[in-house]
Amino acid sequence: MSGFFRKTGAALVMSVMIAPASWAENRIDGQRPDAPELAAYGDLAVGVREISITNPGQIDIVKIDPKAPKPETLPTYDRTLTLEVWYPAAQGASGDTALKAYLRDATTEVELQGKAVRDAAPADGTYPLVIISHGYPGNRFLLSHLAENLASKGYVVASIDHLDSTYRTQAAFGSTLVNRSFDQLFTLNEMDRLSKDANSFLNGKVDASNAGIIGYSMGGYGAVITAGGGVTQKSIDYPWGAPHGTLAVHKGGSETHNALPDPRIKTAISIAPWGRQLEFWDAETLKGVKIPMMFVAGSVDDVSGYENGIRAIWEQTVNVDRSLLTFENANHNAGAPMPAPREAYRFDEKLGFNVSDHYTDAVWDNVRMNNITQHFATAWMGKHLKGDAKMDPYLVLTPVANESVWAKEKDGTVKPEHTHWEGFPNRTAKGLRFEMLKAGQ
Structure with missing residues (x-):
């Protein structure tokens, strides 16, 4: 064996020996020694269950041919969404803690490990609702680290698989543009209904009148619309966007958009919201945002933009109190995605990049970013949903x-x-900014 191979082989063995357990086990519940205080898990045990909800009679954006004349009647379908629901569980719950999730390549299924027990009995009590909305593409497990963490602190958390927008159902982008807010609000309605259903495990457990949204990328786009930020005519007219003006349902100032915001939603956290850099909103339409919002960004985000994107949204939502958390030198994955599963560390020919790139940042460690997001989400939701x-x-x-x-x-x-x-x-609040603006500023 040459000296080169002896050295690299030894280095490889050593790297395997010292690899953190969170990487080896695909853990979503990692807590670094330098994690900020509120990142720590709460006192409640956590359960998790999968449910499906169906929104009937929705416009089937994918079946509309943008190159053909606009049909007199738009096609419709029953839109089924899979939800993963994390919730406070009865103490002493034990059992399966694995989550089965697909990777960005849409073909590799992996096992994630956290603290939540599958199908555990719910704890007594009624809890505020948090809705989580992933990016394009993504899935309901992408922010599972945050969902599980919040559930341990007394929230019911419903994370959505957005049809036409998951790794395995990815379809025309126009569906995501039109449906994100509708999916978020339908999930709110269904969680409210299930909390009043004597046959549901959620019966009496969800205070849907006291709800928040956490959205990442296109989920963040949807959160801004749901909060009241109507889109511009320019965004409606994009030839690559929603076909035949179907995005006009969210146009700022329209009757349909004015009727969209729901008083049950008290606040939102929008992580790397996409759209402002392409003028999906402007200073006038963003005045429509009606609830306090926290925005999270990487300062070099080359997908959603920073100065002309996320920061501009924060500056222009002038009618509400809002904050902006910035990870200096982080890109689009700042704060949101779970750590890349070990199976993601490979180059994918079809994608043309390493699967792990979908989750990681070139500068910041995932667990570090996750802990910071958990900390600030705990503070923000604690203030606005629990007073x-x-x-x-x-x-x-x-x-x-x-x-x-x-x-x-x-x-x-x-x-x-x-x-x-x-x-x-001490010495751990480095490379971050947290800025606040009051309504009217």
Whole structure:
């Protein structure tokens, strides 16, 4: 064996020996030693179940030929969505904790491991609802780390498989443009219905009148529309978008869009929302956003854009309180996707890239980003869905984390000059920004 192969072989063996368990086991519940305080799991056990819901009589965007004349009657279909529901479970629940999920290649099924027990008995109590909406393409497990984490803190979390937009059902983009908000609101309605169904495991468990949305990429696009941000005429007219003006149902100022926002939805977190960089909204239509929102972005996002994309949305939603969390030098995957499963670390000829690229960032570690998102989502939802004033210190921060100062005595006494980010251990609030604007600013 040559010296080269002896060295590289030894390095490979060593890398396998020291590989973190979260990578080896495809864990979604990783907690790094430097995780901020609110990233930690809550006190509640967690259960998880799969359910299906069907929205009848929806326009079948995929079957509309954009090159043919507009038909007198648009085709319709019954739109079925699969949901993964995480919920507080009865203490002592035990059993299967595996999640079966497909990768970005749409053919490889993998096993993820978390803390939630499949089909566990629900805990007593009624809990606020959080709806999770993935990107294009994606699936209901992409943000499973966040869903499970929030459920442990007293939320029922419904994560949607958006038909025509998952890895295995990916179809015409126009379907995603039109259906995202409708899927989110139909999920809200169905979770509300099931909470009143004596035959459902969710009976009495969901407070759907107190709901929030977390959307990533196209899910974030949908969250902005659901929150009240109607789209522009320019976006309706794109020849590659929704065919024959079908996106006009979400046009800002239209009767259909004005009727869309639902008072049961109290807040939203929009991670890397797509659309502003292509003028799907403008300063006028974004005035329609009606609920407090938190936005999350990577400062070099080359999919949704930063200055002319996510940051512009944050600046222009002027009628609500809103925040912007920025991961410096992160790209489009900032904060949202779970760690790449080990089976994703390979080049895929059909995709033309490494499958793992769909999940990872070139600068930031996934678990690190996940922990930060868990921390801020806990604070934001705690404030807006639970009215927990103890969350305020975690949201009033020196905007540029690198400029904050750690100044505590050895016994933990805080010095007057201490401005370090609340909940972040010393030296760990680096490379982040958290900015707040009030309604009217």
